[in-house]
Amino acid sequence: LARFWLTECKNVIAVFDAATSVQDIIRNVSQHQSGEKILTEQRDYRFRINxxxxxxxxxxxxxxxxxxxxxxxxxxxxxxxxxxxxxxxxxxxxxxxxxxxxxxxxxx
Structure with missing residues (x-):
């Protein structure tokens, strides 16, 4: 569901896994420009929501x-x-x- 909103909604700029540490989230967000989508490595889920x-x-x-x-x-x-x-x-x-x-x- 989060991946769907990342692609469909311009206000969502990043999606992180629950196992991602706060430091990794801060590092990823600070490395990208404002408004740029942040594509993190995610598990390949079997079911995708369209x-x-x-x-x-x-x-x-x-x-x-x-x-x-x-x-x-x-x-x-x-x-x-x-x-x-x-x-x-x-x-x-x-x-x-x-x-x-x-x-x-x-x-x-």
Whole structure:
């Protein structure tokens, strides 16, 4: 997901692995000019998230029912369930709904 935002969003200039030390992050950021994208070595993940996945995820996370999704994408219910499962695997969750924040959680 981070790699997707690095390529698609101009405000994101760098993505680092969780194992990257703070000193390495500071060194990498200070070596690049302002606004320049910082491409660090990253593991080759098997699943890549693309723009279509983001669109599908938007519909799965909304209150849309399965019938509405079938009408929207003109596919069978088995295809919709397969897409939902593939997205869950890509995001590393059991079901897409687990990506939603509860209403009581507020971001600072």
């Amino acid at each position: 723009r279509k996945d983001i669109v599908k995820m938007k519909y799965f996370l909304s209150e849309s029912g399965m019938e509405e999704l079938q009408d929207r994408f003109m596919n069978s219910s088995s295809t919709m369930y397969r897409w939902r499962k593939e997205l869950a695997v890509k995001f590393g969750v059991r079901e897409p709904r687990y990506l939603l924040l509860p209403d009581s959680v507020t971001l600072l």
